[in-house]
Each structure stands twice: as C-alpha cells, then as structure tokens.
Amino acid sequence: MAGEQLQVLNALDVAKTQWYHFTAIVIAGMGFFTDAYDLFCISLVTKLLGRIYYFDASSASPGTLPPNVSAAVNGVAFCGTLSGQLFFGWLGDKLGRKKVYGMTLMMMVICSVASGLSFGHTAKGVMATLCFFRFWLGFGIGGDYPLSATIMSEYANKKTRGAFIAAVFAMQGFGILAGGIVAIVVSAAFKSRFDAPAYAVDRAGSTVPEADYIWRIILMLGALPAALTYYWRMKMPETARYTALVAKNAKQAAADMSKVLRVEIVVEQNEAATEEANSFGLFSREFARRHGLHLVGTATTWFLLDIAFYSQNLFQKDIFSAINWIPKAATMNAIEEVFRIARAQTLIALCGTVPGYWYTVAFIDIIGRFAIQIMGFFFMTVFMLGLAIPYHHWTTKGNHIGFVVVYAFTFFFANFGPNSTTFIVPAEIFPARLRSTCHGISAAAGKAGAMVGAFGFLYAAQSRDPAKRDKGYPAGIGVRNALFVLAACNLLGLVFTFLVPESKGKSLEEMSGENEAEELMESLQLLASSRSVTIVTGDGSDSRRNRVTAIIVVGALGYVFIWWKGWxxxxxxxxxxxxxxxxxxxxxxxxxxxxxSIAAAKRQISSRMDRVDSNLDECKELAAATKCEVSQLHGDLSLFHTEVESVHRAVQTLETKLGRIEGSQDFATRGVYQLCQFVERLEQGRNQEFLQDSPTTSQRAIELPQTSSVVARTSSLPPLAVESPSPSSTSPSIALESPRILRSSTAVSASGLKELQDISNAIKPGSMKSNMMSGNTSEVSNGTTEEPNGTAPSSSRSIWKSTEEQNSAVPSSSRSMWKLPSISFLSRTRSSAT
Structure with a gap:
C-alpha cells in the first residue's frame, strides 16, 4: 500500500504546472480575499462609528468609541478567528478538506451580510449585535486559514509549491486594497451627495444621518467575492494526499487527480494491507520528538509577527493622525474623515503591502522560506527602529512623506518575509493526518498575537498628554515607545525562526517523514547487495544548514547595504x-x-519670514483702511437714508397742503358762482326798487336770497334770520362801523359792475376769518351760526341795532341784510333821492 501511495504522490510532485493549478489558486484565494477585506475594513469605519453612536455635543472633539467598545469591535473577530482555526483545522483532518471547505465560505457570506445589518435601539445594542456577527464571521475566516493552505500545498508539485501557496495568501493583499478602494468610492459618493460642515463649525451637522449607511455598505460588500466562488469550491475534489494517506484509498486518489490533472497514474491491485508505522498522534511523545520544535517555531514566529503586523494595520489611522498626515478630526466632517483614512491606508497597501506579497511569490522557490523569513524580520526590525528613534523628526511638518516611505517598507518586508512564510511553512512540514490541525494551531497562535496587538497597541499608543489622548483612554507609552516594542517583537521573531526547517524543493512526505519506511527498505536492499550506504538523518543537518544559510543571508544583505550606501x-x-x-x-x-548650509538656510528662512511679516503688515493696514472706508460708507448710507425719509415726509406734507388748497379753490369757485347769480338777480330787481321805495320793497329785498338758487341748494336749512336792528347805546364800536358801511353803499352806481364792487368791498378778510373761526365758540347747524342756547350771536344783533339807528336817522333809505354760506353779511342802502 505504501508503494501505491508513493506512486500517486510522486506523480503529483513531478506534475507540470497546469491550468487547474491556477483555478485552485483563484478558488482558494477568494477566501483569503474575503478574509482580509472583512478583517481590515473595520479599521476604516471605527472613527465613523464613534461619531454616529457616541456623539457628545459638549465635547470639542468628535465622538469616539469608548476603550472597551473599540477593543471589542477590533478584537472580537480575532477571537472568532482563533476559535475557527482550531476547530476547523481539527475538523479538516477528521472529515476531509472538501467537506469542511464549503462550510467556512458559507459562514463568511452570511455573517458579512449580517454585520452590515446590525440593529439596536441604542448605541450599545448596535455595537453588541455588530460584535456578535463579527465573532462568527471570524469563526468562518479562521477555518479558511488551515484549509486553504493545506489544500493548495497538497495539490501543488514540489517545484512550485511555495509559489502556489504564496499566491493564495497574496490575495489577502488584494483584499486589503479592495477594502480601501471600496471605502474611498462609497465615502466619495456620499460626500458629493450629502456634504456637511466640519465638526468645529457645526458639531451636530458634521455627521449627516445618511453616514450610517456608509459603514454598513462597506461591511456587506465583503460577502460578494465569497459568494461568487462558492459553487467552484464545492466542485473541487478531495486532495489526493488526504485520500491516499489519511483515507487510505489510493485508487480513489488516482481517479480524482486524473479528472483535474493531466497525469498518468497506474495503481496495482491486491497490494499489502495498510501499515501503521506512522500513526502517532498530536500529543504523543513521537510527535514531540519529531515535530515538537517545528510546531513551537511556527507558532512562536507567527505570534510575534502578528503583534506587529496587525497592530500597524488596524491602527494606521492613529499613526497617521499622530504624525499629522491626516488633519485633526475636528477640522473634518464624518464622511470626509472616512475618505482620508481610506485614502492613506490604500496608498500604504498599494506601495508596500501588495508588492511584498508578490515578491514572495516570485522568489520563495528561489531563495527559500528560511532566508525570506530571516530577511523579513531583520528589515522589519531595522525600519521599526528607523521610525521610532527619529520619531520627533518624522512628526514635524514637511517630513510626512519620509515617514510614509519608511512605514511602507515595514509592510513590504512583512509580506516579502514572515507574513507569507509563516502561512506557507506549517502546510509543508507536518504529516498529512495532522497537517490541517497543526496549521490551525500555528495560525491560532498568530491570531493570539493579533489580539495582543489589537488590544495592547490600542492602549499603549495613547499619549501621556491628556490633550492628545483619545477620550476615555488611560495614559499609555505613546506611539514612539510602542514602535520600540514592535521592533523588539520582530527581533525575537528572527531568533525563533531558527526553529523552523527549510522545505524548499522537498516533497511533503519527505518533510513530514511519512516515506521513512520506503527509504528504510531501499537502504536495506542496498545493504543486502553489499554496497556501501550512507544514511543521513534529518536531525542535525537541518539546523547546521539553517545556521549557515542565516549567516550567508545576513552577510549578503550587509554587503548589499554597504554597496548601496557607497561605503x-x-x-x-x-x-x-x-x-x-x-x-x-x-x-x-x-x-x-x-x-x-544650515546658516544659509537660516538666513534664507529669516528673509522669507521678514517678507512674510511685511506682507502681513501690509495686509493688516489694507484691512484696517478697508474697514474704515466701509464704516464711513455705512454712515453715509445712514445719512442718505435719513434725508430720503425727510424728503418723503415733506412730499407728504406738500401733498396735504395741495389738497387743502384745491379744496379752498373749489370753495372759492362755488362762492364766486353764487355771487354771480346773486348779482344777476340784483340787476333784475333794481328797477323795481327805484319805482317802489317803501318798506315792502325793503322787505322783499331782504327776503330775496331765500328764493335764490343758492338757498334752493340748501333747502334743508332754515330761512335766514332777519332781525330789525334797534338802536342801542351799548354798542359804540358797531355804531362807529355802521357809517362806514352806509358810506360805501351811498356810492352805488347804476351799472351792474358798480354793484359787484360794492359787494366785494363789503366782503372783508376779517369777517370771513371770523366766520371760519366761529366754530371754536359756536355750533354750525343747517348753514346758520347759532349760540349754544339757540340764539343769534351778539355781534350780529349789535350790527342790526346800529343799522336800525341809521335807518331811523335816514327814513328815506332802506337797508337789508342776509347771511350767505361764505359771506358774513351784506348790506345795501339806497337813497330815496337817488
């Protein structure tokens, strides 16, 4: 049976690179693409979660996740990943790689979507559901680590096995890059549609309600690539090495490989029964003797690496803010902060992370796993110290680009170094029946280091200055000292690398010792043929070769560095x-x-500063002059406004006066019209007065105005009161005035014009004025002036009395008097002789 197994496996080791190998890389790599996307995209939205769910209007800085919540959101996925690596690693050796492989992918799809649908009525509720779903998301991701590495290592040939496994792991770089690009696109789209002011301008308005959709969309899109590859993952056959070595079915292994690879595998029938030579368990003494140090080496190096690697990846935003590459949070709104963090992380991934993965793919089967891991740890240590020692230099303005370049080199040598090799080596050096389990243990140790980095660096990187410390966090050792700690972890990883053997160019069975029985049989056959045989064990040679390789690599790197510096x-x-x-x-x-040079630069800077100061002074003067002119203009406008209001009031007054004048003119016109009618009537009745000079004539002359058209127009008024004047000795002033009236009336001519002149002379301004002002002391009723008690005014009675005295003195004359609306009185005296 061992011969059958070796025949199938040897065919796989010497098979040429075919199209199915690349198909397997894509199918297995999509799992790692999703792993990296889901694990690292959370770092892009943690600040956004703090702004949305932990907003404090009284705080001068935007809301941030409390320390325990931030640690849970960042670290709970690693707890799930650690558990999944142990569980699915063990399950993959028990049930087979294929049966478990689909379970992990389906769990990733479901939990990625559920993470974006986290719900709750309070901030704690949303964070609790998010952590719950991310734990199970990490559980599925954890199962993908040992299964993808094991499947790819068991499919590949020994010549290109390292490159194939590294290519699967390199999809993690594309996942990190895709997470940053998705965050940039989504935040840019929301920013253009829902722009908002900075936090310092409007604290509540800086986070629009639509920002809650951003982190949900970013998390949910992680399910898409995994869902697209689920069908092809289910179509993959079980690996030949598991079927042949664990399930003990070489014929099925040959049939499965013949379906997907163009190889000719002939299996003989009726072979011997299965041997139990290499059936030791994981916790046996034999395993500890053969692979105990190897497992310690893979687990320890992965643990130390992930402390540095994940702490840098998850908290890039804090490092970028500390060196002022990203503006202060208060100067941005929530969506803009997501955009800037994603842009910075994408730049680092594009310049350092992704190239490092593919350098490993290109050189791992040329340089070897051991040399690349030593080189990676060494340069990570150097660049970490290069960041930590002159840290204050990097944080000054203008030196950010240098910091980014050195920081990118740490990621480059992490991926072109231990981050790739710690994933590859555990899938090559352990037996097939324990390969998935041991890889899961090594990966779980790495995730334990990631948890240390996620929780430890979160607190350690906090500044001792309370003004620069995140809200709610205790004082830490600062970013600079945290970088020193990470450099020390990388140096320890370099030391523990010497426990890991080199697997370049060797078959999996040779590395795991599963073909020892076949090698022993060949050696015994050589002894039986009396040939000299040298049996070389793998206990001491590997360690000596590793030490020599390390010395050569370090010496070569040192020489390259000296040559590059030109020393x-x-x-x-x-x-x-x-x-x-x-x-x-x-x-x-x-x-x-x-x-x-420093002095010249100082002088130049001083001159520039002087020019800037002078320009600032000029700007200040111009601003002051402009302010004065604006103030003066404001005063002139106020005066102009006052004058306009004065003109407006004058115009209103003038309009009122013009209205009054027009009314007076209308009144005068009506009076003249009435006078003209009255004169006409006088002309008609003049001949009768000359013919009939008797008391009856005078009486008719007095009553004449009552029948006029003027009185007819005011028919509602009572007849004019005519009172015969009686002589009175108590009115000397009236008596004096009466002769003047009589004298004016004796000069009447026979013509109508003379009569009009007499009437005009009788109308005096004083009398009209007294009539207009009589309203102050008397009441006007129906066109006649009366005293409040209904009697005629005393001045009118005195006038009539003086007139009677005149009439008594001149019997031949007759006098009449009546009241017109616009004339106080009218007297006419005719001489009988005339």
Whole structure:
C-alpha cells in the first residue's frame, strides 16, 4: 500500500504546472480575499462609528468609541478567528478538506451580510449585535486559514509549491486594497451627495444621518467575492494526499487527480494491507520528538509577527493622525474623515503591502522560506527602529512623506518575509493526518498575537498628554515607545525562526517523514547487495544548514547595504593615526559645510519670514483702511437714508397742503358762482326798487336770497334770520362801523359792475376769518351760526341795532341784510333821492 501511495504522490510532485493549478489558486484565494477585506475594513469605519453612536455635543472633539467598545469591535473577530482555526483545522483532518471547505465560505457570506445589518435601539445594542456577527464571521475566516493552505500545498508539485501557496495568501493583499478602494468610492459618493460642515463649525451637522449607511455598505460588500466562488469550491475534489494517506484509498486518489490533472497514474491491485508505522498522534511523545520544535517555531514566529503586523494595520489611522498626515478630526466632517483614512491606508497597501506579497511569490522557490523569513524580520526590525528613534523628526511638518516611505517598507518586508512564510511553512512540514490541525494551531497562535496587538497597541499608543489622548483612554507609552516594542517583537521573531526547517524543493512526505519506511527498505536492499550506504538523518543537518544559510543571508544583505550606501572597507577601518586624522579632517569639513548650509538656510528662512511679516503688515493696514472706508460708507448710507425719509415726509406734507388748497379753490369757485347769480338777480330787481321805495320793497329785498338758487341748494336749512336792528347805546364800536358801511353803499352806481364792487368791498378778510373761526365758540347747524342756547350771536344783533339807528336817522333809505354760506353779511342802502 505504501508503494501505491508513493506512486500517486510522486506523480503529483513531478506534475507540470497546469491550468487547474491556477483555478485552485483563484478558488482558494477568494477566501483569503474575503478574509482580509472583512478583517481590515473595520479599521476604516471605527472613527465613523464613534461619531454616529457616541456623539457628545459638549465635547470639542468628535465622538469616539469608548476603550472597551473599540477593543471589542477590533478584537472580537480575532477571537472568532482563533476559535475557527482550531476547530476547523481539527475538523479538516477528521472529515476531509472538501467537506469542511464549503462550510467556512458559507459562514463568511452570511455573517458579512449580517454585520452590515446590525440593529439596536441604542448605541450599545448596535455595537453588541455588530460584535456578535463579527465573532462568527471570524469563526468562518479562521477555518479558511488551515484549509486553504493545506489544500493548495497538497495539490501543488514540489517545484512550485511555495509559489502556489504564496499566491493564495497574496490575495489577502488584494483584499486589503479592495477594502480601501471600496471605502474611498462609497465615502466619495456620499460626500458629493450629502456634504456637511466640519465638526468645529457645526458639531451636530458634521455627521449627516445618511453616514450610517456608509459603514454598513462597506461591511456587506465583503460577502460578494465569497459568494461568487462558492459553487467552484464545492466542485473541487478531495486532495489526493488526504485520500491516499489519511483515507487510505489510493485508487480513489488516482481517479480524482486524473479528472483535474493531466497525469498518468497506474495503481496495482491486491497490494499489502495498510501499515501503521506512522500513526502517532498530536500529543504523543513521537510527535514531540519529531515535530515538537517545528510546531513551537511556527507558532512562536507567527505570534510575534502578528503583534506587529496587525497592530500597524488596524491602527494606521492613529499613526497617521499622530504624525499629522491626516488633519485633526475636528477640522473634518464624518464622511470626509472616512475618505482620508481610506485614502492613506490604500496608498500604504498599494506601495508596500501588495508588492511584498508578490515578491514572495516570485522568489520563495528561489531563495527559500528560511532566508525570506530571516530577511523579513531583520528589515522589519531595522525600519521599526528607523521610525521610532527619529520619531520627533518624522512628526514635524514637511517630513510626512519620509515617514510614509519608511512605514511602507515595514509592510513590504512583512509580506516579502514572515507574513507569507509563516502561512506557507506549517502546510509543508507536518504529516498529512495532522497537517490541517497543526496549521490551525500555528495560525491560532498568530491570531493570539493579533489580539495582543489589537488590544495592547490600542492602549499603549495613547499619549501621556491628556490633550492628545483619545477620550476615555488611560495614559499609555505613546506611539514612539510602542514602535520600540514592535521592533523588539520582530527581533525575537528572527531568533525563533531558527526553529523552523527549510522545505524548499522537498516533497511533503519527505518533510513530514511519512516515506521513512520506503527509504528504510531501499537502504536495506542496498545493504543486502553489499554496497556501501550512507544514511543521513534529518536531525542535525537541518539546523547546521539553517545556521549557515542565516549567516550567508545576513552577510549578503550587509554587503548589499554597504554597496548601496557607497561605503568602502578602507573608509570604515581606522588602522593608523594618519587615517584617523584624515577621517577627522573630512568629518570636520563636512560638518563645516553642513554648518554653512544650515546658516544659509537660516538666513534664507529669516528673509522669507521678514517678507512674510511685511506682507502681513501690509495686509493688516489694507484691512484696517478697508474697514474704515466701509464704516464711513455705512454712515453715509445712514445719512442718505435719513434725508430720503425727510424728503418723503415733506412730499407728504406738500401733498396735504395741495389738497387743502384745491379744496379752498373749489370753495372759492362755488362762492364766486353764487355771487354771480346773486348779482344777476340784483340787476333784475333794481328797477323795481327805484319805482317802489317803501318798506315792502325793503322787505322783499331782504327776503330775496331765500328764493335764490343758492338757498334752493340748501333747502334743508332754515330761512335766514332777519332781525330789525334797534338802536342801542351799548354798542359804540358797531355804531362807529355802521357809517362806514352806509358810506360805501351811498356810492352805488347804476351799472351792474358798480354793484359787484360794492359787494366785494363789503366782503372783508376779517369777517370771513371770523366766520371760519366761529366754530371754536359756536355750533354750525343747517348753514346758520347759532349760540349754544339757540340764539343769534351778539355781534350780529349789535350790527342790526346800529343799522336800525341809521335807518331811523335816514327814513328815506332802506337797508337789508342776509347771511350767505361764505359771506358774513351784506348790506345795501339806497337813497330815496337817488
């Protein structure tokens, strides 16, 4: 049976690279694409979650997740991943790779969608449901680690096995990159549609309600690539090595491989029964003797790596904010902050993360796993120290690009180094019946390191300055000291790498010792034929070869570094005093040049600062002058407004006066019209007065106005009161005035024009004024002026009395008087002689 097994497996080891190998890479790689997307996209939206669900209107800084909530959101997926790696790793060895492979993918699809649909009436409720679904999402992701690596290693040939497994793992880089791109696209779309002011401008308005959809969409899109590959994953056959070595069915293994690979596998019938030589268990002494140190090496290196790798990936946003590459949160709104964090993380992934993965794919089967892992840990240590030692230099303005470049190199050598090799090696060096389990244990140790990084770095990176510390967090050691700790973890990982064997160019059975019985039989056959045989065990040779390889690699890297810097060995050795003196002289000259350069730069900066100050002073003066002019213009506008109001009031007054004048003109016109009618009637009755000079004539003359058209127009008024004047000695003023009236009336001519002149003379301004002002002391009723008690005014009675005295003195004359609407009185005296 061992011969059958070796025949099938040897056919797989020597098979050429075919199309199905690339199909298997894509099918298995999509799982890792989803793994990386789901695990790392949460770091893009944690600040957004704090703004939405933990908003504090009284705080000067935007809302952030409390320490326990942030640790749970970032770390709960790793708890699920650790559990899934152990469980599905063990289950993959018990039930087979294919049966378990579909379960993990379906769990990832369901929980990715459910994470985006997290619900709750309070912030704690939403965070609790999110953590619940992310735990089970991590559980499914954890199962994908050991199964994908094991399946790809068992499908591949030994010549390109490392590149194939590395290509599956490299899909993780595309997942990280895709997460950043999706976050950029979604946040940019929402930003253009729902723009909002910065937090410092409007605290409540800086986070629009639609921002809640952003993180949900980003999380839910992680289910799409996994769902697309579910059908093809179910179509994959069981691996030949599991079927042949674990299920002990070489014929089925040959049939399965013949369906997907163009290989000719002939299996003989009726072979011997299955041997139980290599049936030791995971916790047996034999396993500890053969693979105990290997498992310690793979688990420890993966643990130390993930402390540094995941802490940097999950908290890139904090590092970017600490070096001021991303503006302060208060100067942005919620959607803009997501956009800037995603853009920075995508740039790092594009420049460092993704290239590092594919460098490993290209060189792992050339350089070897051990050398790449040593090199990666070494340069990660160097670049971490390069970030930590001059940290204050990197945080100053203008040096951010240098920090980003060095930071990207740490990711480049993490992926072109231990992040890839720690995934590859556990799938190659353990027996087939324990391969998935041991890979799960190693990966679970790595996720334990990721949890340390997720929880530890979150607190350790907090500043000691309360102003720079996130709300609710205790004082930490700061980003600089945290980088020193990560550098120390990388250095320890380099040391533990020496426990891991090199598997380049070897079959899986050779590395795991599963073909020892066949090798022993061949050796015994050689002994029986009397040939000298040298049996070389793998206990001491591997360690010596690894040490030699490490020395060669470190020496080569050191030489490359010296060559890149342009140094010479003679420049680095001070053998004589003269050489030391020359070196000191050169250093002194270089320092002088540096000092002069610094002085020149200082002078240039000072001159520029002076120019800037002068420009600022000019701007200040211009601003002050502009302010004065604006103030003066404002005053002029106020005066103009006042004048316009004054003109408006004057125009209104003028309109009122014009109205009054028009009324007066209408009144005067009516009076003249009435006078003209009255004069006409006088002309008609003049001849009768001359013919009949008797009291009856005077009486008719007095009553004449009552029949006029003017009185007819006011028919509602009572007849004019005519009172015969009686002589009175108590009215000297009236008596004095009466002769004047009589004198004016004796000069009447026979013509109508003379009569009109007499009437005009009788109408005096004083009398009209007294009539107009009589309303102050008397009441006007029906066109006649009366006293409040209904009697005629005293002035009218006195006038009539003086007139009677005149009439008594001149019997031949007759006098009549009546009241018109616009004339106080009218007297006419005719001489009988005339």
């Amino acid at each position: 010479k060995l003679s420049d680095m050795m001070f053998v004589t005093r003269r050489g030391l003196s020359d070196a000191c002289t050169r250093v002194g000259k270089q320092l002088e040049l540096l000092s002069s």
